[in-house]
Amino acid sequence: MxxxxxxxxxxxxxxxxxxxxxxxxxxxxxxxxxxxxxxxRTVSAWLPYWGQEAAYRDALAHAAQIRTISPFWYETRSATGVVGHPGAGEQRIIKGLRAKGIQVVPTVNEQMKPGALAAVLTSPAQRAAHVKALLAVVNSRAYDGLDLDYESIAPTPEAKYPAVRAGYAAFVTDLCARLHALRKQCFVTVTPKTRTTGRIWDYRKLGAAADRMRIMAYNMHYAQGAPGPLSTPQWYDEILARATAEVPRAKLEMGLPAYGWDWAVGSKARARHLTSTEAEALRRKVKAPYALDPASHTPHFTYKDGGTRRTVWYQDARGTAAHLPVLRKYGVPHTVVWALGFERPELWPTLAAG
Incomplete structure (x- = not known):
């Protein structure tokens, strides 16, 4: 200096x-x-197994900017059952990423029945069995650690959530300690904590145990809900005010969306998922004007599909550029993108500029 x-x-x-x-x-x-x-500023990204080859090429093309890639490769189905998605653990991809200096920290998600994960987390014996199963995964390849993306506990009923919250924190603390003993990293992915959301996460304990806490700062409006932006700078402000009060800034990774939703106006049907690339291609196809919503600073447009009026909200580089000042305000330099292969090329120089 x-x-x-x-x-x-x-x-x-x-x-x-x-x-x-x-x-x-x-x-x-x-x-x-x-x-x-x-x-x-660092950039990490999730690599979806359903578009693995394109996402892998994307990672290699932007290797100079990328710190960590988390292939979306594993799924927990029980305390002792962790299975691989198609293409999980492909050695060519692991070696190719590491050769470029990129850490490979695969993601383990879960889609267990309501209450099943909570039962595992509130049982010390089942927690220990699950830690053992996850250590077998990290030892199966030349991985740099694990990323946990466990979301089914989020809607835990009021009477049960304190025990589940404590159980998850104890589980993460134990797993991280065991990973650190193996010289592996421990990441945990969580939903935002605001006035009305995120009560299931004990940010302080998770942040103390993990090397990185990834906040999925998207889906403010989601597929089963009403149309609207995936995120806003005001929402980011609320998220980061709480997160930085409980977790060291250097451990936080702010999750940025590279996708959108296409809703049928007035319908309760689930919205269609679009990558940012697909959303922009659709906008041009239907000849809708480009517009950034002045409140959320995210792009959106409407169009007619037969007799149905549809509205699309998504995120792109211009919208992301308007959101990044909030990260600077709170001194959070790290981002993680959902997901590789979804984004348009302009996002990379935007992230580099910070």
Whole structure:
């Protein structure tokens, strides 16, 4: 780091000689203020198994910007049952990413029946069995760690959530300690904590145990709900105000969307999923004007599909650029993109600029 000495202080040394002059100089250098550089911005990304080859090529093309890739490869089905998705553990991909200096930290998700994961987390014996199953996964390949994306506990009933919350924190703490003993990293992916959401996550304990806590800062409006933006700068402000009060900033990764939803206006039907690339292609196909919503700073458009009026909200590089100042405000330099292969090329220079 550069240390700056005032010009007048240097002038005062002019008549000094020998060791006394050197001593004064060293004293001034030691007392000079240090100007700290801002923390480096990093980009991580999830790699979806259903578009694995295209996502892998995408990762290699942007390897200079990428810190960690988390292939979406494993699924928990019981305390002892962790299975691989198609293509899980492909050695060519692991070796190719690591050769580029990219960490490979696969994601383990779960889609268990309501209450099943909660039963595992509130049983010390089942928690221990599940930790053992996950350690077998991380030891099966040259992985740099594991990323946990366990979401089915989010809607836990009011009467049960304190025990499930504590059980999940204890489980993560144990798993992270075991991973660290193997010199592996421990990531945990969570939903945002706001005034009305995220009560299931004990951010303080998760942040203390894990190397990275990834906040899925998207789906503010979701497929089964009413149309609207996936995120807003105001929402990011609320998310990060809470997160940075409970978790060290250097451990946070803000999840950024590279996708959107296409709703049928007035219908309760589930919205169609679109990648950012697909959304932009559709906008051009239906000749809808490009527009950024002034409140959310996210792109959206409407069009007719037969007799149905549809509306699309998605995220792109211009929208992301309008959201990143909130990350700077809270000193959070790390981002993680959902997902590789979804984004348009303009996103990468936007993330590089920070």
């Amino acid at each position: 550069a240390r700056r000495i005032h010009r007048s202080a240097l002038s005062a040394l002019t008549g000094l000689a020998g060791l006394s002059g050197l001593a004064v100089l060293l004293t001034l250098i030691a007392a000079a203020p240090v100007r700290s550089a801002p923390p480096p």
